[in-house]
Amino acid sequence: MSSSLLFYLCSLLCVALGVASVACVSLWSSRWRGGFAWDGSGLQFNWHPVLMVTGLLVLYGYGAVVYRVPLTWGQNKLPWKLLHAALMLLSLILSILGLCAVFDFHNAQKIANLYSLHSWIGITAVALFALQWAVGFAGFLLPCSPVAFRKLLKPVHVWLGGSILLLSVAACISGINEKLFFVLKGTPNGTQPYSSLPAEAVLGNSLGALIVAFGLVVLKILANVNWQRPDSRPGDTAYTVRGAGKNIQK
Amino acid sequence: MSSSLLFYLCSLLCVALGVASVACVSLWSSRWRGGFAWDGSGLQFNWHPVLMVTGLLVLYGYGAVVYRVPLTWGQNKLPWKLLHAALMLLSLILSILGLCAVFDFHNAQKIANLYSLHSWIGITAVALFALQWAVGFAGFLLPCSPVAFRKLLKPVHVWLGGSILLLSVAACISGINEKLFFVLKGTPNGTQPYSSLPAEAVLGNSLGALIVAFGLVVLKILANVNWQRPDSRPGDTAYTVRGAGKNIQK
Numbered sequence: 129m130s131s132s133l134l135f136y137l138c139s140l141l142c143v144a145l146g147v148a149s150v151a152c153v154s155l156w157s158s159r160w161r162g163g164f165a166w167d168g169s170g171l172q173f174n175w176h177p178v179l180m181v182t183g184l185l186v187l188y189g190y191g192a193v194v195y196r197v198p199l200t201w202g203q204n205k206l207p208w209k210l211l212h213a214a215l216m217l218l219s220l221i222l223s224i225l226g227l228c229a230v231f232d233f234h235n236a237q238k239i240a241n242l243y244s245l246h247s248w249i250g251i252t253a254v255a256l257f258a259l260q261w262a263v264g265f266a267g268f269l270l271p272c273s274p275v276a277f278r279k280l281l282k283p284v285h286v287w288l289g290g291s292i293l294l295l296s297v298a299a300c301i302s303g304i305n306e307k308l309f310f311v312l313k314g315t316p317n318g319t320q321p322y323s324s325l326p327a328e329a330v331l332g333n334s335l336g337a338l339i340v341a342f343g344l345v346v347l348k349i350l351a352n353v354n355w356q357r358p359d360s361r362p363g364d365t366a367y368t369v370r371g372a373g374k375n376i377q378k
Numbered sequence: 379m380s381s382s383l384l385f386y387l388c389s390l391l392c393v394a395l396g397v398a399s400v401a402c403v404s405l406w407s408s409r410w411r412g413g414f415a416w417d418g419s420g421l422q423f424n425w426h427p428v429l430m431v432t433g434l435l436v437l438y439g440y441g442a443v444v445y446r447v448p449l450t451w452g453q454n455k456l457p458w459k460l461l462h463a464a465l466m467l468l469s470l471i472l473s474i475l476g477l478c479a480v481f482d483f484h485n486a487q488k489i490a491n492l493y494s495l496h497s498w499i500g501i502t503a504v505a506l507f508a509l510q511w512a513v514g515f516a517g518f519l520l521p522c523s524p525v526a527f528r529k530l531l532k533p534v535h536v537w538l539g540g541s542i543l544l545l546s547v548a549a550c551i552s553g554i555n556e557k558l559f560f561v562l563k564g565t566p567n568g569t570q571p572y573s574s575l576p577a578e579a580v581l582g583n584s585l586g587a588l589i590v591a592f593g594l595v596v597l598k599i600l601a602n603v604n605w606q607r608p609d610s611r612p613g614d615t616a617y618t619v620r621g622a623g624k625n626i627q628k
Contacts, residue, residue, distance in 0.1 A: 240573040245555040245586040290601070291594050294544060298551045298590060305495040305552040306559060323490040336495040340548060344541045351540070351601060 131354045132198050138349050142193065145342040146186035152335040153181040160328045161311070166229075168236025175229035177303065183222025184253060184296045185339060189346040191215030192289055196355045205357070213261075213269060220261055223254050246302040253295035260288050290350055297343040301336050308332045381604050382448050388599050392443065395592040396436035402585040403431040410578045411561070416479075418486025425479035427553065433472025434503060434546045435589060439596040441465030442539055446605045455607070463511075463519060470511055473504050496552040503545035510538050540600055547593040551586050558582045 157164065157174035164178075165171035194200075194212050227250075234241050242251060267273050267281040308329055314321030322329050349355060407414065407424035414428075415421035444450075444462050477500075484491050492501060517523050517531040558579055564571030572579050599605060 243573045243575050243579065245551060245558065245583045248583050248587065249551060249590060287598060287601070290597070294547065294594060294597070295590065297544065298548050301495060301499060301548040302552040302555040305556055308495065309556060309559065323493045325493050329493065333495045333498050337498065340499060340545065344544060347540070347544070348537060351537070353603060 135196065135198060135349070135352075135355050138345060139193065139197070142189065142342065142345045142349060145338055145345060146189060149335065149338045149342055150178075150182050150186055152331065152338060153177050156328070156331055156335060160331065166232075168232055170233070172229055172236075173233040176226050176233070177307070179222045179226030179229060180250070180296075180303070181300060181335075181339065183219045183226060184250075184257070185293075185300055185342065187215055187219035187222065188257070188293065188296065189342060191219055192293065192346060193349045195357045196349055198355075201357055209268065213265060216257075216261055216264075220254075220257055223257065227251070227254060244302075244306065246299060246306055249295055249302065250299035253292055253299055256288060256295070257292050260285065260292060286350075290347060293343055293346060297339060300339045304332050304336045304339075385446065385448060385599070385602075385605050388595060389443065389447070392439065392592065392595045392599060395588055395595060396439060399585065399588045399592055400428075400432050400436055402581065402588060403427050406578070406581055406585060410581065416482075418482055420483070422479055422486075423483040426476050426483070427557070429472045429476030429479060430500070430546075430553070431550060431585075431589065433469045433476060434500075434507070435543075435550055435592065437465055437469035437472065438507070438543065438546065439592060441469055442543065442596060443599045445607045446599055448605075451607055459518065463515060466507075466511055466514075470504075470507055473507065477501070477504060494552075494556065496549060496556055499545055499552065500549035503542055503549055506538060506545070507542050510535065510542060536600075540597060543593060543596060547589060550589045554582050554586045554589075 157178050161174050162171055164174050166175070191212055194208055194215065200208050231241055233239075242248065263281065264285055267278055267285070308322050312319050312322035312326065312329055314324075319328075320326035407428050411424050412421055414424050416425070441462055444458055444465065450458050481491055483489075492498065513531065514535055517528055517535070558572050562569050562572035562576065562579055564574075569578075570576035575583075
């Protein structure tokens with residue numbers, strides 16, 4: 129199988145897993161958890177998983193792999209750079225809205241913020257993401273950014289990008305696990321217990337499995353040296369030569 | 379800074395984070411959770427986090443990076459391959475013991491097994507790890523294994539290795555988060571609630587932060603093409619030429 133065909137198969141899988149994750153988390157919040165509102169109630173909390181999975185995971189993952197599409201390699205990089213920055217900005221905005229949803233809910237219900245490990249990992253992911261976007265914008269999109277700075281920034285940007293995705297997956301998994309324990313308590317609140325694996329538990333666990341699979345496919349696409357845009361490959365002569373002059377594009 | 383010096387700094391960080399994670403989880407189980415036993419009680423459960431963090435995360439991570447030490451590149455690969463296999467086998471044995479600890483505890487306490495997302499992710503990690511070890515042993519250590527099979531297996535082995543580490547990190551984080559919610563319930567069981575961040579919560583959250591940092595450093599070491607043993611680099615001519623003949627070493 130050619131490397132390019134394998135790339136498109138992986139990308140198709142990536143798109144499908146992302147869509148399935150968003151569908152699954154939306155179904156969970158809307159059908160099993162009662163739907164959405166922005167009123168400080170549990171219905172406001174329901175925006176949190178939907179916005180975080182859609183923003184911090186799926187759109188983020190899509191935004192991360194746009195440079196890898198071989199069809200775009202012969203084209204000017206700028207439109208793809210702008211698409212990357214736009215997708216990441218949208219992803220960041222949705223993530224921040226997702227944080228607002230849970231903070232508002234906690235404040236209205238007098239629940240403490242940022243004490244659980246899930247919240248520590250999640251807030252670190254969003255903070256690093258905001259920093260990454262701002263430094264990436266200044267370094268790679270502002271014309272006044274020096275080439276030497278871009279060269280230095282590039283490997284850090286790539287590594288931090290993958291790391292944020294790993295944090296995002298860990299935050300999603302711990303959050304889903306925690307939520308299922310909170311809501312499926314059994315007799316005390318009239319639900320079936322999580323341990324008897326009712327339909328909602330299977331849905332939540334399947335969402336977790338989809339999220340992990342999505343993260344693995346995105347990281348696989350990012351890690352494959354043969355799928356990196358030729359002017360970006362580590363150790364690639366073209367990159368090194370361009371890196372020393374004005375042709376470096378990112 | 380030279381690439382080799384950076385490698386040793388990253389490795390030092392990797393070793394330090396691994397040791398700190400094991401120390402932290404041991405301290406948690408022994409001092410805050412009452413110590414260890416193998417009698418079906420909560421003290422048997424306490425082996426679970428210690429064995430999983432030590433086996434499935436830290437020893438696994440150490441085992442994954444042994445090929446990356448530049449000092450070894452001029453040497454025969456076989457002893458390093460044996461060290462890799464031995465570390466991974468020890469890691470697998472500890473992980474299986476860690477699963478036995480929690481299954482025994484659940485069975486003795488009449489708690490269901492394998493219903494939570496944490497358990498789904500964890501059991502998948504251990505099952506894939508066992509498969510990876512067995513196939514890796516057959517493919518890379520048995521002399522009768524065909525070179526063509528080794529060539530085919532190599533990228534799958536490397537990718538699956540990183541994926542198991544990601545699963546392991548997600549399982550650890552969701553497990554620690556879940557355990558802290560279970561044990562720090564506040565008034566009903568006479569503890570301070572998790573939400574008031576008592577010392578045990580800070581210890582557990584810090585353990586989670588150490589685990590994530592360890593995972594990121596290991597994945598960073600594995601992802602750096604310049605730190606891959608020369609005969610293993612993707613697209614490396616030596617590898618390609620050797621791969622076609624009898625000199626391929628893994």
